[in-house]
Amino acid sequence: MNKITLISSAFALVCSMSVAAEPSSNVAFDSATRALLASGDPAKGKEIAANNKCNKCHSENGIAEDPDDPNIAGQLNSYVYKQLRDYQDKKRQSKDMLKRTKKLEKQDLAHLAAWYASLPVPERMGKASDATLQLINKGDPKRMIKACNSCHGRKGQGGKHDAATLNGMSRGYFVTTLTEFKEGDRDNDIYSRMRNVAGPLTEAEIEALADYYATTPPPEEAEEE
Numbered sequence: 001m002n003k004i005t006l007i008s009s010a011f012a013l014v015c016s017m018s019v020a021a022e023p024s025s026n027v028a029f030d031s032a033t034r035a036l037l038a039s040g041d042p043a044k045g046k047e048i049a050a051n052n053k054c055n056k057c058h059s060e061n062g063i064a065e066d067p068d069d070p071n072i073a074g075q076l077n078s079y080v081y082k083q084l085r086d087y088q089d090k091k092r093q094s095k096d097m098l099k100r101t102k103k104l105e106k107q108d109l110a111h112l113a114a115w116y117a118s119l120p121v122p123e124r125m126g127k128a129s130d131a132t133l134q135l136i137n138k139g140d141p142k143r144m145i146k147a148c149n150s151c152h153g154r155k156g157q158g159g160k161h162d163a164a165t166l167n168g169m170s171r172g173y174f175v176t177t178l179t180e181f182k183e184g185d186r187d188n189d190i191y192s193r194m195r196n197v198a199g200p201l202t203e204a205e206i207e208a209l210a211d212y213y214a215t216t217p218p219p220e221e222a223e224e225e
């Protein structure tokens with residue numbers, strides 16, 4: 001090992017240690033969490049949502065009226081639960097969501113997660129160019145971007161635990177949150193899995209990916225109507 005590799009590997013080690021000192025989330029998908037998730041009751045979740053004004057922004061059917069607010073209908077229960085915990089723990093920053101979650105028990109969050117997961121996922125309206133489909137299905141090894149589908153499921157339906165479903169996204173929210181991952185403003189993703197993917201994406205690519213996953217047709221098509 002020459003001097004430069006020695007210094008750079010020491011630097012990498014220090015960086016990884018400081019990341020380990022401040023975990024990006026307190027949620028682990030261990031057996032206790034999985035048992036809690038399994039105990040989630042959609043009917044109870046529906047009631048908790050109504051009593052805590054969740055419907056004001058996410059609507060009763062989990063599809064937000066404002067395209068800048070996320071749609072959460074049909075989202076993975078494990079992903080919803082993790083986000084609610086992350087907001088409580090200030091691992092993910094949102095004043096609105098902190099206010100709405102801070103008094104809820106973990107069991108309430110599991111019920112809410114079961115409720116939203118039980119709702120039908122909104123239809124994905126978008127089309128994608130070949131270049132965008134390439135990113136989705138194959139990624140871009142030259143820029144170390146992994147295929148979206150390798151984590152988020154072959155049809156964007158969601159993968160394991162925290163690998164959210166991407167179908168039926170609010171367009172504005174999709175662009176905002178992906179840009180936040182790109183810039184490191186959203187950093188609650190365990191092992192930086194999304195920050196690593198989003199970092200090299202261009203703004204145009206983020207817009208094109210949003211056009212694909214969103215519930216609204218891409219802008220050109222919307223204008224034709």
Ligand code: HEC
Pocket residue numbers: 049052053054055056057058068069070071072080083084092093094096097100101112177
């Ligand atoms: C005042 C509006 C408002 C209310 C009320 C509200 N939310 Fe949210 N919610 C938002 C916004 C805005 C975001 C996105 C914030 C961000 O960028 O992190 C969000 C994010 C979320 C997310 C993460 C979505 C994702 O795809 O990552 C979940 C889950 C969620 N809310 C569930 C709830 C639940 C459950 C309640 C009730 C306990 C609730 N929200 C109440 C506005 C609201």
Ligand code: HEC
Pocket residue numbers: 070082135136146147148149150151152162163164166174177178188189190193194197209
């Ligand atoms: C290595 C696995 C991995 C790959 C590859 C990946 N993602 Fe993700 N993605 C995740 C994880 C894990 C999360 C949840 C992070 C968290 O806990 O908040 C996530 C979250 C997201 C979110 C936020 C969802 C929401 O509701 O807020 C979007 C949008 C997203 N990914 C888009 C993409 C796109 C587009 C690609 C391809 C360019 C991609 N991801 C590739 C693992 C991955």
